[in-house]
Amino acid sequence: MSGVKIIPIGQPRTVRERLLEALGDLLARQGFDGLSLETVAKAAGFERAVLLRHFQDLDDMVTAFGQSAAFWPPVSELRAEVVDRFAALPPRLQLSHFFKATIRGLLARPRTLDILAWELMSRNRYTRLLEYPRVRCALEFFESVTGEVPDSLDLTAVVAVLGGAAMFLTVRSRQSGVFGGLNLYDDEDRHRVDRVIDLIVGGILREADIR
Known part of the structure; x- marks a missing residue:
């Protein structure tokens, strides 16, 4: 087995939330130095390609996290x-x-x-x-x-x-x-x-x- 997680079909929102959760945890622990698509994907337990199915790039992902209620009170x-x-x-x-x-x-x-x-x-x-x-x-x-x-x-x-x-x-x-x-x-x-x-x-x- 490659260790790569199988993404359940029909649950993109769940995967998206898990990716944003991993980004938030990574930023809280390590800050902004070394932040990349690869480090976020690894922290979430997915491959980089999975991340790119849900976000255009890292800027798009950070923007989505910033707009979430998990980061800032609406x-x-x-x-x-x-x-x-x-x-x-x-x-x-x-x-x-x-x-x-x-x-x-x-x-x-x-x-x-x-x-x-x-x-x-x-x-x-x-x-x-x-x-x-x-x-x-x-x-x-x-x-x-x-x-x-x-x-x-x-x-x-x-x-x-x-x-x-x-x-x-x-x-x-x-x-x-x-x-x-x-x-x-x-x-x-x-x-x-x-x-x-x-x-x-x-x-x-x-x-x-x-x-």
Whole structure:
């Protein structure tokens, strides 16, 4: 026997998911150096030709992984806790909810946090491909914000600063447990961060109103 796995006919989605799972595991363990179709196929237990039946190339595969809920929490997940009352919330609570829900979504994805840690040390086309779905998620979420948001508010900069802080804090909590005396895996510490996010977003909106 050659050791090559027989692909069940009529189950391409199952094989596709297994390939994406292998890619995610590989990125979390080893980062982006040496990433190739061959290394992913080997990690999944398939031949390279099997991978190419489901993805055009490695860029296509990384893009698909980045767009999957296994890597990044979708808008439906971010809004799940408040979906029935989201539209009734004031803008400051809608905005702050995004960052608080993102933190929770990332903490539930330790593999994603490991990949984000590798991103801090390596900048390449694959890290950029993984960024696009995150940007699109933020845009989709904020397009649904209702109420009066001041025109003077630089929402792009707000998302970059607070979103970056959320990712950094979650990565550090994953890597070292505690950062600045806070452990985001601890409920009380996470609630403290939630309260600060509410204060920051509220202050930003008040300042924008004054301008």
